Amino acid sequence: MALTTAANAKKALSPPRRAPRRTGIDRMDRKRQRWGWLFVAPFGVVFLTFLVAPLAYAFWMSLQTNTLATGTTFTGLANYVKAFSDPIFLGGLGRVGQFALIMIPAQMIVALVAALVLDNLSTALSKFSRLMIFVPYAIPVVIGALMWGFLYSPRFGPATDIFGLIGLAAPDFLAKGSIFASLVNIVTWQWAGYYMIIIYAALRGIDPAIYEAARLDGANGRQIALRVKVPMISSSMVMVLIFSLIGTLQFFTEPQVLRAVAQGAIPVSYTPNMYAYSLAFSYSQFNYASAISFSLGIVVFIGSYLFLFVTRKQSGLK
Amino acid sequence: MKTKLLATIGVIAVAAAALTGCSAGTAAKTEASCTNKIVNKTAPQVTVWAWYPAFEEVVDLFNKTHEDVQVCWTNAGQGNDEYTKFSTAIESKSGAPDVVMLESEVLSSFTIRKALVDLTEFGANDVKANYTEGSWKDASSGDSVYAIPVDGGPMGMLYRKDLFDKYSIPVPTTWAEFETAAQTLKTAGSDGVLVNFPTNGRAFNQALFAQAGSVPFVYDSTSPTDVGIAVNDQGSKDVLNYWNGLVQKGLVTTDDAFTADYNTSLVDGTYAVYLAAAWGPGYLQGLSDADADAVWRVAPLPQWDAANPVQVNWGGSTFAVTSQATDKKLAAEVAIGIFGTDEAWKIGVEKGALFPSYAPMLDSDYFTNLEYPFFGGQQINKEVFLNAAAGYTGATFSPFQNYAYDQLTEELYSMVQGEQDGSKALDDLQASLVKYATEQGFTVAK
Numbered sequence: 001m002a003l004t005t006a007a008n009a010k011k012a013l014s015p016p017r018r019a020p021r022r023t024g025i026d027r028m029d030r031k032r033q034r035w036g037w038l039f040v041a042p043f044g045v046v047f048l049t050f051l052v053a054p055l056a057y058a059f060w061m062s063l064q065t066n067t068l069a070t071g072t073t074f075t076g077l078a079n080y081v082k083a084f085s086d087p088i089f090l091g092g093l094g095r096v097g098q099f100a101l102i103m104i105p106a107q108m109i110v111a112l113v114a115a116l117v118l119d120n121l122s123t124a125l126s127k128f129s130r131l132m133i134f135v136p137y138a139i140p141v142v143i144g145a146l147m148w149g150f151l152y153s154p155r156f157g158p159a160t161d162i163f164g165l166i167g168l169a170a171p172d173f174l175a176k177g178s179i180f181a182s183l184v185n186i187v188t189w190q191w192a193g194y195y196m197i198i199i200y201a202a203l204r205g206i207d208p209a210i211y212e213a214a215r216l217d218g219a220n221g222r223q224i225a226l227r228v229k230v231p232m233i234s235s236s237m238v239m240v241l242i243f244s245l246i247g248t249l250q251f252f253t254e255p256q257v258l259r260a261v262a263q264g265a266i267p268v269s270y271t272p273n274m275y276a277y278s279l280a281f282s283y284s285q286f287n288y289a290s291a292i293s294f295s296l297g298i299v300v301f302i303g304s305y306l307f308l309f310v311t312r313k314q315s316g317l318k
Numbered sequence: 319m320k321t322k323l324l325a326t327i328g329v330i331a332v333a334a335a336a337l338t339g340c341s342a343g344t345a346a347k348t349e350a351s352c353t354n355k356i357v358n359k360t361a362p363q364v365t366v367w368a369w370y371p372a373f374e375e376v377v378d379l380f381n382k383t384h385e386d387v388q389v390c391w392t393n394a395g396q397g398n399d400e401y402t403k404f405s406t407a408i409e410s411k412s413g414a415p416d417v418v419m420l421e422s423e424v425l426s427s428f429t430i431r432k433a434l435v436d437l438t439e440f441g442a443n444d445v446k447a448n449y450t451e452g453s454w455k456d457a458s459s460g461d462s463v464y465a466i467p468v469d470g471g472p473m474g475m476l477y478r479k480d481l482f483d484k485y486s487i488p489v490p491t492t493w494a495e496f497e498t499a500a501q502t503l504k505t506a507g508s509d510g511v512l513v514n515f516p517t518n519g520r521a522f523n524q525a526l527f528a529q530a531g532s533v534p535f536v537y538d539s540t541s542p543t544d545v546g547i548a549v550n551d552q553g554s555k556d557v558l559n560y561w562n563g564l565v566q567k568g569l570v571t572t573d574d575a576f577t578a579d580y581n582t583s584l585v586d587g588t589y590a591v592y593l594a595a596a597w598g599p600g601y602l603q604g605l606s607d608a609d610a611d612a613v614w615r616v617a618p619l620p621q622w623d624a625a626n627p628v629q630v631n632w633g634g635s636t637f638a639v640t641s642q643a644t645d646k647k648l649a650a651e652v653a654i655g656i657f658g659t660d661e662a663w664k665i666g667v668e669k670g671a672l673f674p675s676y677a678p679m680l681d682s683d684y685f686t687n688l689e690y691p692f693f694g695g696q697q698i699n700k701e702v703f704l705n706a707a708a709g710y711t712g713a714t715f716s717p718f719q720n721y722a723y724d725q726l727t728e729e730l731y732s733m734v735q736g737e738q739d740g741s742k743a744l745d746d747l748q749a750s751l752v753k754y755a756t757e758q759g760f761t762v763a764k
Binding site for chain 1: 398402405406408409427430431517518542543574577578579582583717718720721724727728730731734735757758759760
């Protein structure tokens with residue numbers, strides 16, 4: 001239904017044809033364009049209804065202030081001023097910043113090393129290994145985090161037994177001091193395989209003749225890997241970095257799920273997204289939560305833009 | 319190349335927005351389908367959200383005995399899961415059920431959002447005599463009644479008699495004796511501890527404070543912008559410092575409550591005592607991996623002053639009518655009637671292990687003399703819980719209870735980490751709650 005309506009609307013809106021001045025090619029272009037719009041329409045409808053409209057509504061909400069006692073008033077950008085001077089929000093941003101510094105390199109290194117090794121092997125084992133490294137990504141994030149919650153548990157996890165073998169007490173993975181590393185581990189476990197596949201695909205796309213040339217010039221395996229392969233896949237690496245940067249700044253699912261077993265170590269406002277979630281759904285401050293979400297969106301946008309700008313050479317965007 | 323850059327940025331912006339912005343727009347969907355079977359298909363239906371165990375039988379009973387109205391029941395999640403959905407439905411102004419199960423501690427949080435209907439005009443006061451004084455006070459605010467009490471949580475001490483006998487520990491009646499018992503157990507070299515002190519105990523922690531006379535909040539929905547906050551009274555500080563002492567001496571553990579670890583520790587003998595509400599036995603029996611030799615008994619909650627015992631309550635729930643209800647009178651009839659009979663309560667007690675706030679059941683010989691096989695035939699109601707329920711005079715909760723509990727958890731966690739003592743924890747809690755209430759537009763009386 002939506003399809004035909006969109007097409008009709010398009011027809012009605014297009015200006016009357018002035019055939020004499022137009023060339024044949026021009027007309028064909030326009031006709032093509034119309035078909036193009038038609039093909040895009042299903043996506044466009046969904047995009048507008050489920051993304052643009054909610055975003056606009058959330059933005060509208062973020063311009064109003066609603067407190068429990070006094071009701072809703074329009075306050076313009078006051079919520080944003082509050083957000084960017086809110087120590088909880090800024091503290092959360094600082095925390096995801098730390099996560100970005102540790103977690104992104106960890107994932108990148110694991111993914112890159114795995115991809116480089118797999119690229120060099122051509123045995124059946126390599127296919128199996130590739131699958132195995134990728135499997136964690138196929139597990140839904142919530143399930144993965146729940147599973148790690150059990151693995152970290154002193155009672156159900158293997159750590160107590162393993163450390164017990166050598167007569168040591170197992171560390172408490174869910175304590176305040178170790179929760180950071182525990183979360184880094186979960187994310188790296190889950191995402192390194194996915195990034196590995198991206199990097200591996202890029203490596204496969206390189207013409208093997210280049211390696212041959214490098215080898216003839218006297219390069220050894222390590223040099224080929226670091227001096228030939230890595231530079232040639234730098235645009236994929238930048239893409240992986242962007243993915244993981246955005247993911248890390250919006251860190252939510254893993255800490256939210258682990259919170260169920262470590263409520264002290266992971267407070268409700270651990271990351272900006274968790275803060276927005278609890279503001280909206282635990283404390284019914286939907287307006288301020290919208291402002292926090294948009295503020296985070298702004299930070300993510302600026303961060304990604306800066307990053308792309310800095311790496312424009314490597315990414316091949318320039 | 320320029321367009322490619324722009325396109326990439328566009329994609330990033332959209333992806334970023336998709337992941338951050340969508341949280342505000344989601345709305346709960348009205349569940350048209352019921353979990354239960356509708357007996358009388360022509361009668362108007364009242365939708366109900368509740369998570370009571372064995373509730374389906376109660377619903378069936380109601381539907382079979384009512385010609386003019388039928389209950390359409392959905393389990394929308396337990397506690398906070400349900401509240402999140404309900405809260406979203408309030409915000410989006412549609413999708414809430416007609417009748418909703420709420421714990422009494424969150425009633426004020428919803429009345430302030432005008433989400434609940436005052437039931438006095440639908441005859442709530444006519445059934446007032448059917449409920450205990452404390453539970454009725456929990457469900458009302460000023461002259462208004464915002465919910466009909468269902469079950470309560472008078473507190474007692476569940477203990478492992480086998481472990482107490484093994485280490486020859488007398489059953490403590492005061493908190494001083496309780497500490498001695500904890501010390502005895504530790505000195506005897508037991509693997510376990512006497513009890514766990516969860517920093518996320520929320521209402522449990524609050525109940526312990528209440529035993530020392532804490533009145534954390536003053537709130538009345540007739541003057542909705544005034545709230546009194548006093549969480550750092552000396553009584554609460556004494557209680558918290560007592561517990562912090564036990565923690566720092568290593569006499570109790572501080573595991574989070576309601577996790578899989580905690581559940582196992584409850585039943586495998588790691589904790590010799592479970593400080594519980596009257597719904598605790600039901601909770602305990604539902605857990606797996608139980609110690610086969612476990613011998614559980616119930617004793618009254620230890621007291622600060624044995625001569626002047628104070629009874630406290632942990633949890634307890636109600637049925638409220640939402641302001642989105644299509645037929646409020648009918649909804650009120652359901653809220654009052656669904657657990658308003660002895661037959662319904664027989665299911666609630668025997669299958670759901672609930673502790674009624676419904677006085678006719680409480681006063682019945684059946685309930686008083688009920689022997690619980692799980693406790694070796696002990697008449698736990700007669701010996702402990704009825705007395706505890708009778709002594710409970712009600713409490714008042716804040717309209718931002720969830721926030722208050724989250725803050726309490728953070729302060730307690732910081733305390734058991736050794737970063738601060740109990741007095742500072744509560745002073746900080748007071749400061750943060752006053753600040754929050756002021757920001758939310760309340761006039762705060764300290």
